[in-house]
Amino acid sequence: IKGRNETRVVRDIGQLIVPPAEILAIRGATHLQLLRETTNASWNNAIPFLGPRPQPDYSLGFKREAFTRERRKTLQPFIGKDLDDCSRFAATYDMYFPFLTCEVKCGASALDIADRQNAHSRTVLLQGLFMLYKIVGREKELHGKINGFSISHSDVDVRIWGHLIIIEGNNPHYYREPIAKFDITKTAQADNRWTAWVVVMNILDLWVPDHFKDICSIIDEVSDSFKTLSDADLSQSGVSQPPDEEDHEQVITNNEHVGQPITPETTIQSHSSSPKRNKRQ
Template identity: 55%
Template structure:
């Protein structure tokens, strides 16, 4: 019950000008005026009502009369001098049907249905991976909303984008022309240099072997003795597309063509030509789009392995981003090639390759961190890149340096040479190196990846069905 506050009795002296009737009227009017003020202020306006939760209790707190000792409460101005509202949580339980809402994590009642939560929030519920919360960081990420909101072009429309959303060659390489891009990569932990200790001894011996091991070279090509010089002159001062057509296949041979021609061990590989790495979690604001890259196709893995990878892959066809994918068809890329015209442009190609291969090496490190084996990868070459123009070739090996929870990425310059020098003595050196990567290194690397994937828990132990991708894909294609 509200307390009754009386107006302090004025100290009135009787004078000839003030009769007892006047004094009595003053005492009578004082409480009446205060009551009117209280009534006017106790009617909450619409703004206040909207701000108060339905289960809150309003309490009136009236300032003490002026003749009492002052308190620590600051006086309010205007109409709040004598009345203020305090919102107090009701001790009563909220009614059934009212749900608490967390603006940061959404409705936590969705945790009981992780698939619905993932579709709504673009992430798995935190409770689903409480045993190892570090997995949250590398779970698949929903396709950016700006991409999802793009209007689909009508069938047959000339404006329809390819699955890789290719950019013109000039546009895709523009950011890399700035020398400061190298420094940007360094802020992301990627260095276009050797580390202090360099690559491991095993990796050094391996790359040396790849440069010298014998290989079989194709016979009827532009690199045969009778046409070599003429072919090299034909691409001088020509654009990159011409160099890619005439020269690149003889420096960086196609893995898929080898598989078509009977190299069954290479059937697990898939390549891309000028395709954007849309499915990779970005490192910078620039999206990699190598002239040529090689990785593993989905069919290379068993159903059990794909099931274990599914939380980290997400809805891969719809464009979800993953640490383990490049394009929607390529898992764990390990080779990239960039082609330029002119010696100075090779520095641009190097920046592009360094960016792409950082994402490729990061994928392997993150996989091994999941099974606590990342230290096995320290200073071990896990991927390769080739930068070339119409004369010069640069070969690099890319590797991580793992120090506890910190990982930095480096590159090792394996060899730089002019394949037109000395009558083309080294014309097949790059071809030999890349083919040895396919034949000698790739099978071991694939077994290494599979050994880590096999150690992953099945669906992270929260029973997520593998039909998630199929359901989401059907919704996306039908939408």
């Protein structure tokens, strides 16, 4: 596949770099049945930075059905009732809280672009996670803790990043930390062909269950928090009113757009960098 385009790289080795969670679930990995994948899908339900919404080559989050009816009801004011409503918790109408994104590029220098695209995608959702925790006053728990991952790769090189929030005062700042960078070409000195697979499987098997448990714990506290939040607090959080007990399926649209920092460096801080290129169909 040397010299081939992104589509060919994705087709031939994409699932050898990032294990396909939904296929693994079908084959018996029942603990992965709560996950939803997207491939080259625009995050039409996410609230972006300045510029277009993220459109990762691959992303992984939680199914809507992974959450109980009561938890979905609690999230309703944030999610919206229509397929095109915007939210800080959903990337697409059926994928909530994405925690892994992957971008594929051809050529080592192009991986810098992939890194920036991944940083943008991850920070969009880290903002939502911070907002969720802040509603119940537990945002400090996110400080310095990796709450998402991204992978940038070509036909030869792989970069794996962890994404986290650093809180200074009351202000969140979004960072990424390198987990691994390597060449997947087998040599006499090393064989890293399966390194990315092993890392992602460890994320799926060991990290995801605890991450999902933490999110559910926060959601369980949100409903009670609505009773004590002032109207100003709700407005700042992007919620116009508490959940409506009358209708389990009715929600309030949130169309708030907030510009947030993104740079090619480790710290994601100021204005949006280069817009994401149009995906080839």
